[in-house]
Amino acid sequence: MKIAIAGSGALGCGFGYHLQKGGADVTLLDNWEQHINTIKEEGLTISVNGDKDNQKMTICKPHELKEKMDVIFVFTKSMGLNAMMESIEHIIGPNTKVVCLLNGLGHLKTLEKYIDRKNIIMGTTVWTAGIDAPGHTHFNGQGPVEIQNSDPSEKEATLEIVEMLQKSGLNGVYSENVNYTTWRKACVNGTMNALCTLLDANIEEVFQTSEIDSMLTRIIKEFAIVAKHQDNVILDVDETITYLKGVAAKVGAHYPSMHQDLKNNRPTEIDYLNGEVAEASKKLGLEAPYCQQITDLIHAKETILGITTAKAK
């Protein structure tokens, strides 16, 4: 099976590494010169749950790959998805499946601009990863990766990919309701990421404040309304908050990725979380003031820090 990883940062490298070990013909795609050169010259150095390995892998820039792929995993930041899809159009054939495991909301809309819905497979993963240096990454967790075909007719092809993910040690799972999983994950990111970033604090600190219930309830109510209207996903507000508190208790004094984005002067993914809920609410003739204000505040913070944001909407 010919697989391209479109966006071979930390998570992309981790997936590519496992898929290659599982027997697939993997090409890593990326635009980071130094990262590409290091992997070409020295192979990918990767630490998986603490175990170090070095693996020879094929890597190039998107335009350098000439063949059509069977499966493409996209692993960009949310705001990079459009540009990535443009740069890989030439490797997408009529039956190429594109698997999207990005955080956030609204990616199906973006993908449908480039490919037929029947070839889109949406999913989520709880594998985590980081880059230590160009060509050096780490990859942690046990998964799973949950995926589901966007078009009901394509379940069989999706099950094949699930099988390949399992064989590769990535803990692939076929999801009967990937929209639900996606919204649940967006609830995690739309509360923990947003609040920790605004309050410049870690998850433990934020979840110990006496305002946490009030803040979570108001944000999640807005997510729940859009989830229901847009994807027929039922998010029970109280149950979701209990779930969030459970996640928070488990991760503890951790700074979420959005907080780290700002600290490192990178634009955040707020437009694909609270911002998406605010925009979607407008389209439904509703308001989502809590999500709207969080989005405004985070964007204002980006501007103040001199971060150029390619605003999505």
Added chain:
Amino acid sequence: MKIAIAGSGALGCGFGYHLQKGGADVTLLDNWEQHINTIKEEGLTISVNGDKDNQKMTICKPHELKEKMDVIFVFTKSMGLNAMMESIEHIIGPNTKVVCLLNGLGHLKTLEKYIDRKNIIMGTTVWTAGIDAPGHTHFNGQGPVEIQNSDPSEKEATLEIVEMLQKSGLNGVYSENVNYTTWRKACVNGTMNALCTLLDANIEEVFQTSEIDSMLTRIIKEFAIVAKHQDNVILDVDETITYLKGVAAKVGAHYPSMHQDLKNNRPTEIDYLNGEVAEASKKLGLEAPYCQQITDLIHAKETILGITTAKAK
């Protein structure tokens, strides 16, 4: 005229100093031991718009003053008003006027728990002040001090105080609509203070973001609804925003007092600004989500910084 300054921080010292020079019999009241002792031993050292002076002044703790006063100026932080009123009840006679120039909203309610409305004079001032060391303060600006009796029958007594303020160089002005002035000032503090504190930025930085119009409009709309319902004050949203931008342009790269409160680990006055609007909205059967969330976020930030807040409501 026997005058007590109830709360002789920077602004209280500045007022007391001027009133004494204008011929009034002034007693400063405070609870800060070191400040009291320095003023007792060395007099008050004050710099008024850069001109330094030293003046012998009477200062003691509230319970040490035994006489009834003609006029009491209260100069506490918003959250200190209740405790101060309790500690000065014994110097309030049936005709003692209490002048309240505190920032924020809702102070009339607090004062009415202790004194008859006919003796309450509400006002605002744009004098600014700071403490350099115990017994050493500075006092800047040109005023004015705008005041108005809360009970229509008491205009004459209020005009006498205006005259005294004028004679003292404090630029006293009789206000025909002090509620309007108070709401306008609350709009300044409820936007600049709150946003600069949340975004950890100065006024210039916050007002240069492209989200500023969206953020101001949403906050001011909520202030305007409560101002109308509660005090019959009409705040035109667009005009108020133009005014705020004018103020912001004038003050520039300045960090407002609430930002400095957090930096110095002091509780903020958010409950008397956005918090008051959120609470008042609830009582009107409405919601003020933007003010509510700002209040929650600032309180969460206080908790994270380990600041004990005596929550007002």
